[in-house]
Amino acid sequence: MTTSAPLIEMIGITKSYTHIRALVGVDLTVRAGEVTCVLGDNGAGKSTLIKIISGLHRPDEGMMKIDGEEVQFDSPRDALDAGIATVYQDLAVVDLMETWRNFFLGSEIRKPVPVFKPMDIARMRATTSEQLAKLGIHLKDVNQPLATLSGGQRQCVAIARAVYFGARVLILDEPTAALGVKQSGVVLKYVDNAREAGIGVVFITHNPHHAFLIGDHFMVLTLGRTSLDARRSEITVDQLIREMAGGDELATLAHELGRHNAGAPGA
């Protein structure tokens, strides 16, 4: 593997909400040009982990390094500035807004005109349709409100946006959960493209089949702890499925604790 420092290195991350320990001593390493799959059942701590990486929450304990240097994120802006872009389950898009407004939201291009500094709308529109065309999405009109696009298209707008804005790390939260088989395939292909382009991808999913199609490295979270951490060469898809389901002991425990975990924020 690469000898340079990993893009992200998280060590011993622990996070508790009022009564629930959402994450306990979790390690995660993200390398350039690799897809790291984080698997786990609902309430396993996947969402909490993403929120910490993307700067929405701060861990109670543990260390986070970017390019080998320790960092602390106080806001999503800090994470974005470090090149970490997150594409959320709900896509992090605003349905009522036009496609080009969504594409550039938070990173608008502005003309150097004093006082109002208007946006360079023509350039933003052109860039949006150009970037989407690269992903094979040809919109008749980038002025279309995002609500009028299909689920797969909306997903790809969010991914294209992250890649365009120089994401070195792309965190995809359940990108295929709401999609059909064909559209899932399209999204997985973009994930592969992103890896080829040298981007470090964190792929969050509860679907071991999708994970095994694309992943280089697998991590299974169970009730906030790491129950598996393996490279692709060390594991088979059957093992992954079994680990996802958990042993008998874990299943019983999951059943007992499931009740408490149901109310966990970000579960």
Add this chain to the structure above:
Amino acid sequence: MTVQAVESDAAVSGQNKLRATSIVKLILTRPELSALVAAVAIFIFFWIVAPPFRSSAAMATVLYQSATIGVMAVSVALLMIGGEFDLSSGVAVVTASMSTSILAVHVGLNLFVSMGLALGISLLISFFNGWLVTKTGIPSFLITLSALFMLFGFNLGFNKVVTNTVATSDVSGEAGYSIIRGFFAYRLHLGGRGGPQFSILILWWLILVAIATYILLRTRTGNWILASGGNAASARAVGVPTKWVKIGLFMFVGFSAWFYAMHQLSAYKSVQAGSGIGGEFLYIIAAVVGGCALTGGSGSAIGSAIGAFIYGMTVQGIVYAGWDPNWFRFFLGIMLLGAVLLNLKVKQMSARIRR
């Protein structure tokens, strides 16, 4: 034209969906469109049934009525697009007038200094509203409902303590009064006695609408306002400081309240400390009739102006038609209901298209 060309090529089964898509697309991107259609219809209606409505003097009055609502409706519309309400906007106007009057007449400060301090007070109150809403996550409806009653009581109580009356003290004797009157309440007389009198407030209103429209559609701030109201969590995730956007919008309402207060104070010298209540609903109605979604994320500043114009036409049109003005609020209610139903319809159609 291009839409039709595309439609004729489309498969028959896809035609209805396509047509629905383009209509929804139009209404979603031009929220003020249906209000414009309504405004034209109402204008034609009163033109026919109320002969005095046709004069330019009547138009001056209608426009002035519209401006008295419109100046506030612009900022209230932007706030609603940003996903929040301000029920205290009506009484906030009186708070600004009263502060100016007390500081100038009773504290003895220079009138301009008093106005400046009143602006500071207005901005501080609205900042506090916005800060509480964003800090606690309590719906702005409840926070500003509390503010409404606090300010309403404060206006009456504090004014009574200082002046021992229910009206604010007359500011027309203060040095510089004629200057602020010229700026905030100048009347342009056309055609001599009995001719139309256009208030400068109409001009200020249109300028405010133009600036707000520009900000909303052409600037980054506008993009952030739309996003903060459309999906605050998503906006925050891509780095939009939604809390500050919302606080800024509350403060814009505070600024408008002060501006309108300065007009009232200049035009009438004194205002009733117990007035202003109910105004907040008129502003919200103008914004909603103009196409603002109650849930935020959609709407326009021009729409709020059209909504205010519909208000002005209706309130004066009923008088010119010789009807009992008591019916006016009934019509206002009907128009609000119509606008809300239309909003709902658009939302349902856009949800259906996505599938």
